[in-house]
Amino acid sequence: MRYISTRGQAPALNFEDVLLAGLASDGGLYVPENLPRFTQEEIASWAGLPYHELAFNVMRPFVAGSISDADFKAILKDTYGAFAHSSVAPLRQLDANEWVMELFHGPTLAFKDFALQLLGRLLDHFLTKRGERAVILGATSGDTGSAAIEGCRRCESVDIFILHPHNRVSDVQRRQMTTIAGDNIHNIAIEGNFDDCQEMVKNSFADQGFLKGNRLVAVNSINWARIMAQIVYYFHAALQLGGPQRSMAFSVPTGNFGDIFAGYLARNMGLPISQLVVATNRNDILHRFMSGNRYDKDTLHPSLSPSMDIMVSSNFERLLFDMHGRNGALVKELMESFKQTGKLSVEDERWTETRRLFDSLAVDDEATCATIAEVYRDCGELLDPHTAIGVHAARECRRSMSTPMITLGTAHPVKFPEAVRKAGLDEPQLPAHLADLFERAERCTVLPNSLTDIQQFVAAHGNRGKPL
Numbered sequence: 001m002r003y004i005s006t007r008g009q010a011p012a013l014n015f016e017d018v019l020l021a022g023l024a025s026d027g028g029l030y031v032p033e034n035l036p037r038f039t040q041e042e043i044a045s046w047a048g049l050p051y052h053e054l055a056f057n058v059m060r061p062f063v064a065g066s067i068s069d070a071d072f073k074a075i076l077k078d079t080y081g082a083f084a085h086s087s088v089a090p091l092r093q094l095d096a097n098e099w100v101m102e103l104f105h106g107p108t109l110a111f112k113d114f115a116l117q118l119l120g121r122l123l124d125h126f127l128t129k130r131g132e133r134a135v136i137l138g139a140t141s142g143d144t145g146s147a148a149i150e151g152c153r154r155c156e157s158v159d160i161f162i163l164h165p166h167n168r169v170s171d172v173q174r175r176q177m178t179t180i181a182g183d184n185i186h187n188i189a190i191e192g193n194f195d196d197c198q199e200m201v202k203n204s205f206a207d208q209g210f211l212k213g214n215r216l217v218a219v220n221s222i223n224w225a226r227i228m229a230q231i232v233y234y235f236h237a238a239l240q241l242g243g244p245q246r247s248m249a250f251s252v253p254t255g256n257f258g259d260i261f262a263g264y265l266a267r268n269m270g271l272p273i274s275q276l277v278v279a280t281n282r283n284d285i286l287h288r289f290m291s292g293n294r295y296d297k298d299t300l301h302p303s304l305s306p307s308m309d310i311m312v313s314s315n316f317e318r319l320l321f322d323m324h325g326r327n328g329a330l331v332k333e334l335m336e337s338f339k340q341t342g343k344l345s346v347e348d349e350r351w352t353e354t355r356r357l358f359d360s361l362a363v364d365d366e367a368t369c370a371t372i373a374e375v376y377r378d379c380g381e382l383l384d385p386h387t388a389i390g391v392h393a394a395r396e397c398r399r400s401m402s403t404p405m406i407t408l409g410t411a412h413p414v415k416f417p418e419a420v421r422k423a424g425l426d427e428p429q430l431p432a433h434l435a436d437l438f439e440r441a442e443r444c445t446v447l448p449n450s451l452t453d454i455q456q457f458v459a460a461h462g463n464r465g466k467p468l
C-alpha cells in the first residue's frame with residue numbers, strides 16, 4: 001500500500017515511512033492511495049471473530065508490503081490482549097435500537113488506547129528492524145498524553161516527552177501520565193497553557209537541530225496509523241448487530257475529526273453505514289460546516305468535555321481531499337487561504353453531497369449534564385461528558401428508528417468527575433487496575449514556558465534518560 005499527501009506534492013510513501021513521518025513534507029496529511037474495498041460476503045465471514053483477528057482482516061491491506069502477516073498478527077494479539085474487557089469494545093444497549101460502544105477498557109480509559117497501544121508496538125517493531133531510535137514529542141490537554149505514554153512505555157527504541165500545561169489538567173489525567181515509571185518516559189509541566197505546549201511541539205518539528213540527527217515522531221491524530229486502528233471498531237459494532245446485511249448509524253463525539261473520519265473510511269471500504277453524526281461541544285467549527293458550509297475559526301471555549309475543546313480540526317483536511325475529487329492542488333489552495341483568513345467553505349454541490357452521509361449537532365454543558373442524568377436514570381449507564389454529547393446528538397439527529405444507532409463511548413466517566421458531579425450523581429470508582437492511582441509516586445519536571453529550555457531538556461535526556 002502506498003500513501004499520498006492531501007496537498008499533492010510530497011512523495012508517495014509506504015506504510016512504514018508514513019508511520020515514522022507524521023506530517024507530509026508539503027504540509028499535507030497522508031491518506032491511502034487506493035482504499036481497500038471488501039465485499040459483503042467477505043465482511044459477513046468475519047462475524048464472531050475475536051477482536052484482534054477482525055483487526056488483522058480490516059487492517060491487513062493498509063500495512064501490506066511493510067510487515068509480515070505473522071508479525072502483524074502477533075502485534076495485534078498483544079495490543080488488544082492488554083484491554084480489560086474480553087470483548088475489547090463491548091456494546092451496551094440504551095434503548096430500542098440504540099447502543100453505546102464502550103471504547104474505554106484500555107489501560108488509560110479512553111478510546112485513544114485503541115490506536116496508541118498499536119502505534120507504540122508498531123514503532124518499536126520498525127525501529128528495532130532498522131536499528132534506529134526515535135524521540136516522540138507531544139502536547140496534551142489530557143487524554144492523548146497518558147495514552148501515548150502507556151503505548152510507548154515498553155518500547156526499547158523510543159524516548160517519549162509529553163508536555164502538559166502546569167496545574168491545568170485534572171488530577172486523574174496528570175497522575176495517569178506521571179505515575180508511569182521508565183527511564184524513557186519524560187513528563188514536562190510547562191508554566192503556560194495548552195496552546196503554548198502545542199506551539200513548542202510544532203516549532204520543534206519545524207526546526208530539529210536540537211535533536212543532533214535523531215528522528216522525531218508525531219503521535220497526534222495526524223499520524224495515519226491512528227486513524228487506521230480506529231476503522232476496526234466500526235466493523236466490530238456492525239458485525240455484532242446484524243451487519244453487513246443491515247446498515248448502521250454512528251454518532252461520534254468529535255474534536256479533531258479523527259475518530260469519525262475512521263467511520264467514513266469504514267463505509268467507503270464496504271461497511272453499510274447510512275448516517276454519521278458529528279457531535280461537538282460549544283467548540284463547534286465542524287457543526288458550523290456540516291449545518292451551514294462555514295468552516296470558520298472561532299475563539300476557544302473551555303467546556304466540561306475538554307478533549308473536544310479545539311478551534312480547528314486537523315483531520316478535516318482528509319475529508320476535504322475526498323470532497324474535492326482527491327485534487328491536492330485544490331486542497332492546498334483552500335488550506336492556504338484558510339490559514340490567512342480563518343474561513344473556508346466549499347462549492348454547494350460538494351457540500352450537499354457530503355451532507356448525504358453526515359449530520360451534526362453542537363451540545364452545550366447544560367444539555368451534556370442533563371443527558372448524563374437522564375441516561376443514568378433510564379438505564380443505569382453512567383456516561384462521561386464526551387459520550388453524553390454523542391448520545392444527545394444521536395437522539396436529535398437520528399434519521400431512522402429502524403436502523404441501529406451506535407454512539408462511540410470515548411472515555412470512562414471516572415476521568416471527568418466534574419461533569420458527573422454537575423449531573424447530580426456520585427463520582428464513580430477507579431477501575432481495579434488504577435485503584436491505587438492516588439498512592440503512586442509521580443515523576444514530572446516543571447519547566448518555564450521557553451522553547452530553548454524544553455529543547456535542552458530533550459537533548460539532555462533523549463537517550464533513555466541520557467544525553468542524545
Ligand SMILES: *Cc1c(COP(=O)(O)O)cnc(C)c1O
Nearest residue numbers: 143255256257258259307410411
Ligand atoms: C480525543 C477525544 C475525543 C475526540 O476525538 P477526535 O478523534 O479528535 O475527534 C473525544 N472524546 C474523548 C474522550 C477524547 O479523548
